[in-house]
Structure formats: C-alpha cells, structure tokens
Amino acid sequence: MGKFLSELISEPMISEWLSAATLIDDLFPRAHSDRQRHSFFPHHSLAVRSILDICEVNSVKFFSANLDSLRKLYIDQLQQLHSAETQITDALPKMIDAATEPQLKQALQTHLQETEGHVSRLEQILNQAKGSVDSKKCKGVAALIDEGEAVIKDATDDSVRDAGIIAAAQKVEHYEIAAYGTVRTWAQILGESSQARLLEQTLNEEKHADAVLNSIAETANTKADKAA
Numbered sequence: 001m002g003k004f005l006s007e008l009i010s011e012p013m014i015s016e017w018l019s020a021a022t023l024i025d026d027l028f029p030r031a032h033s034d035r036q037r038h039s040f041f042p043h044h045s046l047a048v049r050s051i052l053d054i055c056e057v058n059s060v061k062f063f064s065a066n067l068d069s070l071r072k073l074y075i076d077q078l079q080q081l082h083s084a085e086t087q088i089t090d091a092l093p094k095m096i097d098a099a100t101e102p103q104l105k106q107a108l109q110t111h112l113q114e115t116e117g118h119v120s121r122l123e124q125i126l127n128q129a130k131g132s133v134d135s136k137k138c139k140g141v142a143a144l145i146d147e148g149e150a151v152i153k154d155a156t157d158d159s160v161r162d163a164g165i166i167a168a169a170q171k172v173e174h175y176e177i178a179a180y181g182t183v184r185t186w187a188q189i190l191g192e193s194s195q196a197r198l199l200e201q202t203l204n205e206e207k208h209a210d211a212v213l214n215s216i217a218e219t220a221n222t223k224a225d226k227a228a
C-alpha cells in the first residue's frame with residue numbers, strides 16, 4: 001500500500017506539504033504534545049504521519065540529524081525523552097482510570113505529577129542547550145504505551161488488569177531509567193553539571209516509582225493469581 005501511494009505522490013508534493021506542516025509548527029510552538037497537536041490540527045497530524053510513513057517505506061531521508069558529536073547526540077536524546085514524557089503524561093490518566101487497587105491508582109497519580117515535572121526539567125535543559133524544545137517522536141515509548149493499552153483493553157478481571165498495568169508501567173520506568181542514566185552521564189562528560197543534576201533528580205524519581213510499583217506488585221500479583 002505504501003509503495004503504491006509513493007508512486008502517486010511526487011517529492012515536490014511531499015516537500016510542499018512538509019513546508020505547510022513546518023509553518024503550522026512555527027505558529028504553535030507550544031503545542032508540543034501529540035494530544036495538543038491533534039486537537040488543533042487533526043488533519044495536519046494525519047497527513048504528516050502518512051507522508052512520513054511513505055518516506056520511511058522508501059527509506060527517503062528528508063531530515064538528517066547529522067549526529068557527529070556527543071553534544072548533538074545528547075540533545076537528540078533529550079528531544080526524544082521530551083516526546084516520551086509528554087506521551088506518558090497523556091497515557092497515565094487512562095491507566096489511573098483503568099486501575100482498581102487504590103494503592104496503584106495513588107502511585108500512578110503521584111508519578112503523573114512527577115512526570116509533569118520531568119517535562120518541565122527537559123524544557124528547561126533544552127531551552128538552555130538549544131534555545132528551543134523541538135520534541136522528536138520517541139517510538140520506543142509509543143510502542144510500550146500501545147502494549148499497555150492493549151492489556152487494559154483485553155483484561156477481563158480487575159486484579160489481572162491491575163497486574164498488567166503494573167507490568168506496563170514498569171516497562172516504561174525501566175526505559176526511562178536507562179535513558180536518564182545515559183543523558184545524565186553525558187551531561188557530566190560535557191561539563192553541563194547543572195543539567196546533570198536536574199537529570200539525576202528525574203532519574204531518582206523514576207527509580208523510586210519503579211520501587212513503589214514493585215512493592216504494590218507483591219499483593220497485586222497474588223490477587224491476580226486467584227482470579228478465575
């Protein structure tokens with residue numbers, strides 16, 4: 001399907017559409033989360049996604065990040081983390097609604113508030129390091145969130161759903177722990193000590209969230225084992 005479409009759509013057409021999309025992004029630089037973008041420009045988002053899918057199928061590289069230094073790689077990873085955190089901010093309320101165990105709901109609610117702080121810290125760092133945020137879609141966390149949403153949809157027992165939500169949330173926490181550990185270390189190497197401290201704070205909150213979920217899992221898994 002992608003290949004057939006790509007034969008119908010010429011490169012100048014794609015360039016023109018992407019220019020229009022860039023113009024919209026320039027006009028609304030603060031509309032950084034997928035949810036916000038979608039509410040402003042539902043058709044724009046769909047069109048751009050389709051175009052980028054076609055580009056990917058054909059291995060056409062319109063944008064090259066040109067990662068030829070650790071500093072560029074550091075900023076690239078921070079931009080992806082910003083996307084990850086905004087996606088998590090959108091996903092957590094659905095997980096809180098779907099959870100049954102009050103302790104689990106509370107832990108996810110607390111981490112939602114922390115996650116909003118993680119977005120703010122990344123914006124502070126990116127504004128300082130680059131002068132803008134320019135989020136880059138994090139496909140890893142998008143896939144983990146999709147997995148979690150499928151479990152929520154498919155679980156037919158409350159305690160089994162809770163166990164599935166904990167598993168999905170911990171996968172995301174481990175992704176974040178790996179990513180923040182890396183960018184914190186790169187910030188230290190690059191001499192960005194204040195940025196390293198901010199990233200370390202977030203890293204510690206991710207580790208704490210994971211530990212809290214571990215303790216809730218002890219009883220939640222036992223309850224799930226008694227289901228059906």
Ligand SMILES: [Fe+2]
Pocket residue numbers: 085114115118176202206
């Ligand atoms: Fe986070």
Ligand SMILES: [Fe+2]
Pocket residue numbers: 111115172173176206209
């Ligand atoms: Fe987290």
